[in-house]
Amino acid sequence: MPEMNLIQAVTSTLDAMLASDERVVVLGEDVGKNGGVFRATDGLFDKYGGDRVMDTPLAESGIIGTSIGMAIGGLRPIAEIQFMGFLYPGLDQLISHAGRMAARSSGQVRVPLVVRVPFGGGIRAPEQHADSAEAYLVHTPGLKVVVPSTPYDAKGLLYAALQDPDPVVFMEPIRLYRMGRQEVPPDAYVVPIGSARVAREGTDVTVVTWGNMVALAEKTAEALKGEVSVEILDLRSLFPLDREAIWRSVNKTGRALVLQEAPLTAGLAGEISALIQDGAFWSLQAPVARVAGPDVPYPPYAWEDMYLPTPERLQAAIRRTLED
């Protein structure tokens, strides 16, 4: 089985999709000759040509709005938005149309669209290139939102997204693109949307997280080994959430911490904390904790290490859940 990193899993999956389905079209800024600014579409332009791997004009509303029409018209567009911080001009099309089209047409018009969005910080990128904007998307009815943190899940979730009749935003954690390698089966397979993954088994406390923060949680759990047994739940799908998996884990450990990179207030961690009260309240031995980015705009990178959750902050927060 070939070993690959997360971005190679994305590229090879896009390649296989273009090869097996004529309706699949990849489009975005610089995705053609250049292979994307992260090289996620490397080599695809040469292989499939500019009609299937389309360099678009520089306009995000245009990319998403046109993709919506292409999806309705019978193609299977996979659009790339260069960085999540530049998704905002396209949010109107996602909120006003992609997420609403099926409902407002009584199911007569569906939008089988995939939007790939690299997100998150920790890479010393220029300002406004490191946002984690999942809360806006998860708060948009009609959209599905997935985020892999491993090469294996990247492939399986991308297949699930492509096969889904609903619009799916596929968030790609930039910092994990080339972080680790993993065996990825060569054939097509699906990681079902709406299913979380126990990334590490433990008995004392559950850390619920996704994307870049999975790696941080793993590092922290390793450091606490022998002292605290940490279970890590990698959500993989942010909408729909795998509520059963969250409840199962927290009912087992009796303690929960939700870890997100995005700013704290009204972030997804708040929603998950509320869900934990719904389905695991009587098992809780401590208040549900949240570790998140502060409520400031994602800073220029000189401050980045202070902004992002660190193993130290996470360790301290985990220890607090264990105090009486």
Place this chain on the structure above:
Amino acid sequence: MDWPLVQVLGTKRDKKADVELATALYRDMILLRSFDERAINLQRQGRIGTFAPSLGQEASEIGSAHALRRSDWMVPSYRDHGALFVHGVPLENVLLFAMGRAASLSSAVKALPTAIPIATQLLHAVGVAIASRRLGQEDVALTYFGDGATSEGDFHEALNFAGVYKAPVIFFCQNNGWAISVPRAHQTASETLAQKALAYGVEGARVDGNDALAVHQVVSEAVARARAGEGPTLVEAVTYRMGPHTTSDDPSRYRPDDEYLDWKTHRDPLLKLGGFLLERGVASEALLNTWAEEARARVQAGVDAAEAVPMVRPRGMFEHVYDEMPSVLHEELQAIEEVTPDA
């Protein structure tokens, strides 16, 4: 570059006009006007919600829609009831939309749901047009919007994308003089709206939007170019909104009376085309009246059909949001059903 206003009625070109086409256009225009009048009454009686009338724009609506084949895509905004009728959407569906139900559509018709956020639908038209071409189909897309929409970013992104990809799409802008209370002159310093085509490297045309034959001709030419792979066209139909923006609007707050009276008296699209039919001996006053009566009867049938549709149930709000209902929506639906009589 010059952007002359294309006209047929009242020029020597109307000698060659197709009277059968003129008759068909007239009959759909009178249907639209009857529908409009009735819908406003229904709104006043509380039987439908807010309604956007087409009064004064019948030639633009009907003339353009008649240039399409049924297999072509129609991508409408909220004022395009007439165009939707021509394309095959049943009258009662449009009424149901005004009664707060799902968007005016019919599964048998290639039309997208009525778009509400201004100019956003233009990009969808580009997308379906690109898809049509990629899938080896001949179908084109015709999208509708107003003068105000030309100020939105999506208008520019759509023209730009369409130009770059040579998409078979027709951008049909009804310049009706107003965007709610804001006059056309406040939307743009451009002399015409058609000239904006130039910046995107696409064809542009300017047509008398109250001349149904001219609209039909200009849009048909644009459709033919698109079908032949020659790319998109921006059509500016110069018309006038003779009614309020919607039933919630009071134009006396902002609209000069003399301007309105001038259009109503001299440029009413129905009087224009009706006059032509009379002059050519195609129809008599009596026949025009018969057609008007038949139109009213069709509208009545649509009203009856719409009002016979049962009340909505909570499930309808949930069942189509996702292809498969996620468990969280299921629970939310159940909670509402539990407290809704007859759910």
